Amino acid sequence: xxxxxxxxxxxxxxxxxxxxxxxxxxxxxxxxxxxxxxxxxxxxxxxxxxxxxxxxxxxxxxxxxxxxxxxxxxxxxxxxxxxxxxxxxxxxxxxxxxxxxxxxxxxxxxxxxxxxxxxxxxxxxxxxxxxxxxxxxxxxxxxxxxxxxxxxxxxxxxxxxxxxxxxxxxxxxxxxxxxxxxxxxxxxxxxxxxxxxxxxxxxxxxxxxxxxxxxxxxxxxxxxxxxxxxxxxxxxxxxxxxxxxxxxxxxxxxxxxxxxxxxxxxxxxxxxxxxxxxxxxxxxxxxxxxxxxxxxxxxxxxxxxxxxxxxxxxxxxxxxxxxxxxxxxxxxxxxxxxxxxxxxxxxxxxxxxxxxxxxxxxxxxxxxxxxxxxxxxxxxxxxxxxxxxxxxxxxxxxxxxxxxxxxxxxxxxxxxxxxxxxxxxxxxxxxxxxxxxxxxxxxxxxxxxxxxxxxxxxxxxxxxxxxxxxxxxxxxxxxxxxxxxxxxxxxxxxxxxxxxxxxxxxxxxxxxxxxxxxxxxxxxxxxxxxxxxxxxxxxxxxxxxxxxxxxx
DNA sequence: GCCGTTTTCGGCCCGACTGTTTTCAGTCG
Numbered sequence: 001x002x003x004x005x006x007x008x009x010x011x012x013x014x015x016x017x018x019x020x021x022x023x024x025x026x027x028x029x030x031x032x033x034x035x036x037x038x039x040x041x042x043x044x045x046x047x048x049x050x051x052x053x054x055x056x057x058x059x060x061x062x063x064x065x066x067x068x069x070x071x072x073x074x075x076x077x078x079x080x081x082x083x084x085x086x087x088x089x090x091x092x093x094x095x096x097x098x099x100x101x102x103x104x105x106x107x108x109x110x111x112x113x114x115x116x117x118x119x120x121x122x123x124x125x126x127x128x129x130x131x132x133x134x135x136x137x138x139x140x141x142x143x144x145x146x147x148x149x150x151x152x153x154x155x156x157x158x159x160x161x162x163x164x165x166x167x168x169x170x171x172x173x174x175x176x177x178x179x180x181x182x183x184x185x186x187x188x189x190x191x192x193x194x195x196x197x198x199x200x201x202x203x204x205x206x207x208x209x210x211x212x213x214x215x216x217x218x219x220x221x222x223x224x225x226x227x228x229x230x231x232x233x234x235x236x237x238x239x240x241x242x243x244x245x246x247x248x249x250x251x252x253x254x255x256x257x258x259x260x261x262x263x264x265x266x267x268x269x270x271x272x273x274x275x276x277x278x279x280x281x282x283x284x285x286x287x288x289x290x291x292x293x294x295x296x297x298x299x300x301x302x303x304x305x306x307x308x309x310x311x312x313x314x315x316x317x318x319x320x321x322x323x324x325x326x327x328x329x330x331x332x333x334x335x336x337x338x339x340x341x342x343x344x345x346x347x348x349x350x351x352x353x354x355x356x357x358x359x360x361x362x363x364x365x366x367x368x369x370x371x372x373x374x375x376x377x378x379x380x381x382x383x384x385x386x387x388x389x390x391x392x393x394x395x396x397x398x399x400x401x402x403x404x405x406x407x408x409x410x411x412x413x414x415x416x417x418x419x420x421x422x423x424x425x426x427x428x429x430x431x432x433x434x435x436x437x438x439x440x441x442x443x444x445x446x447x448x449x450x451x452x453x454x455x456x457x458x459x460x461x462x463x464x465x466x467x468x469x470x471x472x473x474x475x476x477x478x479x480x481x482x483x484x485x486x487x488x489x490x491x492x493x494x495x496x497x498x499x500x501x502x503x504x505x506x507x508x509x510x511x512x513x514x515x516x517x518x519x520x521x522x523x524x525x526x527x528x529x530x531x532x533x534x535x536x537x538x539x540x541x542x543x544x545x546x547x548x549x550x551x552x
Numbered sequence: 553g554c555c556g557t558t559t560t561c562g563g564c565c566c567g568a569c570t571g572t573t574t575t576c577a578g579t580c581g
Binding site: 064230271 | 553554555563564565566567568569570571572573577578579580581
């Protein structure tokens with residue numbers, strides 16, 4: 001089955017190749033735009049095509065792209081891409097990821113020397129041949145050589161949780177410097193994306209030059225890439241890129257908006273400004289030469305007739321339209337969480353104490369069927385001891401590819417919640433059947449865990465007909481879990497939005513194996529916010545009495 | 553390739569920076 005992600009990948013690949021070929025850049029943009037729309041869509045394109053939906057109704061998809069999508073869904077391939085691939089060597093695409101090399105220069109190099117691989121490029125650069133090309137000076141060539149070396153590192157994204165500590169430490173470090181008034185970390189970090197490419201730090205300060213000097217002396221800086229009058233870039237010891245930018249107080253809101261992104265969101269906002277006869281850049285909102293807004297983000301949004309849109313929503317996934325219609329979600333907050341329903345920690349007493357510390361009203365401790373009755377006795381005893389928190393006995397069953405389940409009735413009567421977790425065999429391609437069978441044949445299962453099976457940067461989403469599953473889940477009151485483990489965040493933001501649109505309730509659990517991993521729940525909340533989730537969509541934001549009715 | 557309440561052509565977000573030139577193209581975010 002062709003997933004949205006797969007279609008998106010095909011279009012972006014096509015765009016890369018077209019760019020090198022020297023096609024009209026706006027045409028290339030149309031493909032990239034379509035790729036983004038499809039990947040972010042809350043609808044399954046495979047399904048839309050099969051239902052005969054008129055794809056040209058979607059903004060950004062016209063007559064041609066609509067036909068191409070149909071071709072990809074029905075044949076699994078894209079003839080245009082195949083043709084491009086036969087004309088343009090793969091090595092050229094790799095060259096695009098070298099800092100300083102874009103499509104024009106790659107094409108220039110290829111046309112002149114027929115260089116098709118990075119290795120060949122390195123030889124040419126070293127031999128001095130590249131100097132012959134117009135526009136290629138010693139500095140650019142040095143940059144290319146350096147870029148080839150660093151290529152492996154380039155493009156890696158860090159888990160949000162991995163950069164969080166550094167980011168907050170840097171924030172404190174800069175705030176301590178005399179004359180620094182504001183430090184804010186923008187970019188995908190502020191949008192709470194599951195992975196972050198680099199850190200964009202904005203600073204309002206009396207004397208930027210001094211702050212910049214102080215910044216590049218940060219203990220973890222390995223390399224200073226550039227240090228200018230308004231911008232400095234460094235690499236840290238773990239290869240994380242950090243940009244520091246000087247911002248004036250009067251432009252702070254415009255700059256924060258601009259550098260928070262996403263790019264797609266910014267472009268939409270700017271288009272809107274143009275329609276209103278305004279111009280937006282990182283310094284402010286302008287009517288002619290007159291600056292009419294810029295000090296705060298609220299002002300910037302207000303100038304184009306919008307309300308403040310929370311950073312997590314800024315992906316051009318319908319947030320602007322929702323704002324106009326007054327239908328922006330009131331996003332869930334960490335404080336709304338009343339309990340964690342899937343904790344696999346060994347030490348029960350320590351778990352309960354931690355849950356109380358976290359202010360939880362209830363905590364679900366999970367075990368597999370083996371020795372479950374013995375575990376239940378222990379929980380009953382602890383419940384006597386800790387009356388301030390409600391303890392739930394959670395049974396986890398692993399669904400293999402055969403969906404055979406054999407659970408003792410005694411156990412079923414004892415547990416408060418049964419969670420099915422999927423253990424997909426990587427060799428299989430479509431797991432929809434297994435999930436459907438689990439829902440239909442085992443009515444005692446109320447929570448589905450690891451539905452997509454993804455591990456960030458390692459294992460992609462399983463190929464499942466998510467809309468079908470969500471429909472069934474809504475009908476059968478099945479809850480879908482968001483595993484807050486920052487390496488997983490399964491299900492993803494886009495899927496959370498799709499689940500909620502299908503009236504499916506979600507549950508954010510830490511899946512903690514160690515006590516301190518219970519703190520990971522916040523990452524699940526961030527992901528849920530990116531998936532437009534409100535308090536009412538999340539069962540562990542509910543009082544215990546209401547929750548009981550949903551999981552019982 | 554998409555789009556249109558100046559609608560079937562002619563636009564398409566916008567500015568900084570870099571390195572190369574000598575007024576600007578390419579790249580980047």
